[in-house]
Amino acid sequence: MWALVQEHGAPATLERLLAEEFPDDATRNSVLAKRKGLDPRRFAETTMHRAARLGARIVVPSDDEWPGRVDSLALLELEAPGRINRDVRPPLCVWVRGGWQLGEALDRSVAVVGARASTGYGNQVTYELAYGLVEHGWTVVSGGAFGIDAAAHRATLAAGGCTVAVLACGVDRPYPSGNAGLFERISEKGLLISEWPPGSEPLRHRFLIRNRVIAAATVGTVVVEAAARSGAAQTMSRVLALRRTAMVVPGPVTSAMSVGCHELLRSRPDATLVTSALDVLEAVGRMGEYDQPSPRGPEHRRDALDEESALVLEAVPPRGSIAPEELAARAGLTLRTVLRRLSLLEVAGLVERRDGEVALARRAKAAP
Amino acid sequence: MWALVQEHGAPATLERLLAEEFPDDATRNSVLAKRKGLDPRRFAETTMHRAARLGARIVVPSDDEWPGRVDSLALLELEAPGRINRDVRPPLCVWVRGGWQLGEALDRSVAVVGARASTGYGNQVTYELAYGLVEHGWTVVSGGAFGIDAAAHRATLAAGGCTVAVLACGVDRPYPSGNAGLFERISEKGLLISEWPPGSEPLRHRFLIRNRVIAAATVGTVVVEAAARSGAAQTMSRVLALRRTAMVVPGPVTSAMSVGCHELLRSRPDATLVTSALDVLEAVGRMGEYDQPSPRGPEHRRDALDEESALVLEAVPPRGSIAPEELAARAGLTLRTVLRRLSLLEVAGLVERRDGEVALARRAKAAP
Numbered sequence: 001m002w003a004l005v006q007e008h009g010a011p012a013t014l015e016r017l018l019a020e021e022f023p024d025d026a027t028r029n030s031v032l033a034k035r036k037g038l039d040p041r042r043f044a045e046t047t048m049h050r051a052a053r054l055g056a057r058i059v060v061p062s063d064d065e066w067p068g069r070v071d072s073l074a075l076l077e078l079e080a081p082g083r084i085n086r087d088v089r090p091p092l093c094v095w096v097r098g099g100w101q102l103g104e105a106l107d108r109s110v111a112v113v114g115a116r117a118s119t120g121y122g123n124q125v126t127y128e129l130a131y132g133l134v135e136h137g138w139t140v141v142s143g144g145a146f147g148i149d150a151a152a153h154r155a156t157l158a159a160g161g162c163t164v165a166v167l168a169c170g171v172d173r174p175y176p177s178g179n180a181g182l183f184e185r186i187s188e189k190g191l192l193i194s195e196w197p198p199g200s201e202p203l204r205h206r207f208l209i210r211n212r213v214i215a216a217a218t219v220g221t222v223v224v225e226a227a228a229r230s231g232a233a234q235t236m237s238r239v240l241a242l243r244r245t246a247m248v249v250p251g252p253v254t255s256a257m258s259v260g261c262h263e264l265l266r267s268r269p270d271a272t273l274v275t276s277a278l279d280v281l282e283a284v285g286r287m288g289e290y291d292q293p294s295p296r297g298p299e300h301r302r303d304a305l306d307e308e309s310a311l312v313l314e315a316v317p318p319r320g321s322i323a324p325e326e327l328a329a330r331a332g333l334t335l336r337t338v339l340r341r342l343s344l345l346e347v348a349g350l351v352e353r354r355d356g357e358v359a360l361a362r363r364a365k366a367a368p
Numbered sequence: 369m370w371a372l373v374q375e376h377g378a379p380a381t382l383e384r385l386l387a388e389e390f391p392d393d394a395t396r397n398s399v400l401a402k403r404k405g406l407d408p409r410r411f412a413e414t415t416m417h418r419a420a421r422l423g424a425r426i427v428v429p430s431d432d433e434w435p436g437r438v439d440s441l442a443l444l445e446l447e448a449p450g451r452i453n454r455d456v457r458p459p460l461c462v463w464v465r466g467g468w469q470l471g472e473a474l475d476r477s478v479a480v481v482g483a484r485a486s487t488g489y490g491n492q493v494t495y496e497l498a499y500g501l502v503e504h505g506w507t508v509v510s511g512g513a514f515g516i517d518a519a520a521h522r523a524t525l526a527a528g529g530c531t532v533a534v535l536a537c538g539v540d541r542p543y544p545s546g547n548a549g550l551f552e553r554i555s556e557k558g559l560l561i562s563e564w565p566p567g568s569e570p571l572r573h574r575f576l577i578r579n580r581v582i583a584a585a586t587v588g589t590v591v592v593e594a595a596a597r598s599g600a601a602q603t604m605s606r607v608l609a610l611r612r613t614a615m616v617v618p619g620p621v622t623s624a625m626s627v628g629c630h631e632l633l634r635s636r637p638d639a640t641l642v643t644s645a646l647d648v649l650e651a652v653g654r655m656g657e658y659d660q661p662s663p664r665g666p667e668h669r670r671d672a673l674d675e676e677s678a679l680v681l682e683a684v685p686p687r688g689s690i691a692p693e694e695l696a697a698r699a700g701l702t703l704r705t706v707l708r709r710l711s712l713l714e715v716a717g718l719v720e721r722r723d724g725e726v727a728l729a730r731r732a733k734a735a736p
Contacts, residue, residue: 034696050502119624121620123623124622125622126423133716182593249634250618250619250621250626251618251619251621252489252619252620253493253619253643253644254489254492254493254616254619258618260641262618262641262643265618265633265641266640266641266647269637272634273618273630273633273634273641275621275627275630279634
């Protein structure tokens with residue numbers, strides 16, 4: 001679906017799907033299965049109505065408040081090349097409840113996540129991290145779960161900062177319901193967001209899909225506590241694949257809730273051990289320095305590019321700038337494709353615009 | 369002094385010094401200052417007498433029980449090239465109290481060291497590490513101090529294993545005296561060792577000098593707890609410079625006694641986070657696999673060689689073996705020098721003997 005929208009734009013894609021013009025059988029089967037006899041127009045109306053009642057809004061990529069950082073998901077063909085479906089593509093839209101501009105709230109943001117069955121130690125560390133991050137003007141993002149997630153949201157609210165809960169269900173369906181009061185306060189003082197429309201259930205597979213947005217929308221992710229063989233390893237893999245800063249808080253080796261953290265620190269040399277908000281700030285870099293290249297440098301980032309982006313990047317001259325039209329000719333791609341890829345390469349910090357032309361980003365150029 | 373003994377042998381060096389034949393003024397001043405009006409022959413007699421009364425013995429490099437691993441200190445010109453004095457040279461001798469053969473006891477040994485002001489957490493982790501190491505037949509080496517050192521010795525004795533206390537004073541002068549009972553038990557069930565003769569005081573500078581023996585005599589060193597800006601960083605630098613395995617136990621980020629450990633893990637990516645005896649065993653490798661090359665590989669070990677050793681190593685052919693005489697001719701060094709350097713290169717695992725000839729060690733050869 002994401003590829004269709006990239007190709008034709010959202011309105012034209014919608015028209016085609018409503019007219020049951022499908023590019024292939026796989027798309028047909030997938031769309032018809034999801035529709036399940038629903039009338040799409042009716043469903044859209046109900047949903048918009050529901051959203052309006054909640055005071056929720058829908059944000060799409062062309063909106064000013066779209067968080068551009070999530071588009072870098074499009075640059076990645078994560079570990080398993082067969083699985084480049086929606087779970088690694090940017091969301092098509094985000095439903096939002098709360099007063100902040102979404103992009104602004106996420107601009108300087110760190111995710112703080114961890115075990116649902118957190119300990120007093122983990123909660124205490126989370127509180128201190130969140131307070132320190134708020135003090136330096138950072139937004140704290142988490143997943144709204146029990147344990148570390150809830151502690152991160154609560155501490156951020158208590159410190160008077162902005163917290164964003166990224167949900168795996170509709171922004172009207174607080175899950176877990178034990179956190180309903182917390183979600184209410186987040187919608188008043190921070191942001192509740194979801195890529196699924198109001199009314200959507202917290203289906204199991206949505207949590208993994210949601211996790212990619214937490215990783216992509218933030219400058220880095222801190223895991224505070226994690227049990228052995230927990231989801232933390234998958235979270236960190238994604239964070240690192242997206243060239244975000246992966247951070248881990250150690251704990252007593254005698255605590256089951258720190259075993260996963262120590263496993264991560266032992267197995268992922270590119271994860272950073274952090275003990276305080278200052279360590280986190282040092283790791284993510286100060287204002288304007290974030291989205292810094294991974295320790296392995298820009299050439300590694302380029303390895304992760306899809307084929308079209310790589311062709312575009314290769315066609316940019318090592319010095320000086322080039323017009324997009326000339327770039328398209330050099331790369332052997334349509335101007336439309338080149339422009340689309342350029343936005344993504346720009347988000348990833350690999351190219352920059354100069355007076356309407358395109359040049360390699362200073363940092364990318366400086367590296368070998 | 370070490371260089372003189374290497375050059376002339378110990379008896380000839382002693383004769384010369386007694387006859388006040390000094391190679392240079394620096395040596396003259398240093399020897400006369402240390403002698404301080406003492407009669408050297410008388411001093412030697414008193415010391416040997418004292419040692420005999422204690423049941424202590426002196427072990428020198430030509431003895432079978434000499435722990436060959438400490439000779440690798442000779443290969444290093446640590447960080448500060450101006451300071452290549454006794455604090456980075458192998459000891460000339462080791463005074464020993466206890467029933468074990470020194471070399472045998474140290475063959476499969478790990479150092480477990482840490483804060484004097486250890487916490488209950490640190491002591492508990494130390495006990496569990498020591499028990500696990502003993503269970504797998506490893507010797508636990510430490511420095512006999514309060515806190516983690518004492519916990520390591522005690523747990524090893526309690527587990528029925530061999531523990532070696534490396535002292536910064538004579539083996540008859542237990543320091544700190546609060547550990548006197550512990551030292552007694554170590555001399556009965558393990559080994560008390562020192563490079564200073566019986567009667568020597570625990571002078572402040574001797575602790576740093578002593579630390580290099582703990583690092584060199586063991587396969588790896590574990591730091592269990594350390595305060596901020598403690599000596600742990602220096603200890604780990606030396607361990608890594610000697611290509612030993614540097615290991616660190618994390619702890620609660622809220623504990624002052626783990627701050628130094630987390631500093632180490634953050635600043636030394638070549639230090640390994642360990643949470644259990646199994647992690648330690650994995651890091652030091654199983655029997656016969658220890659003294660493994662550092663993560664940065666053999667070419668890095670070679671960088672640390674002194675000039676003569678490097679010349680000898682370069683002259684060894686990439687395939688097959690070579691006679692020491694031919695090696696001397698190729699390297700442009702005397703046969704005596706070549707033989708001395710070869711023993712050190714052999715200890716470091718870079719060359720091996722084959723039927724009286726010399727070849728590159730299989731591991732060193734396999735690496736790029």
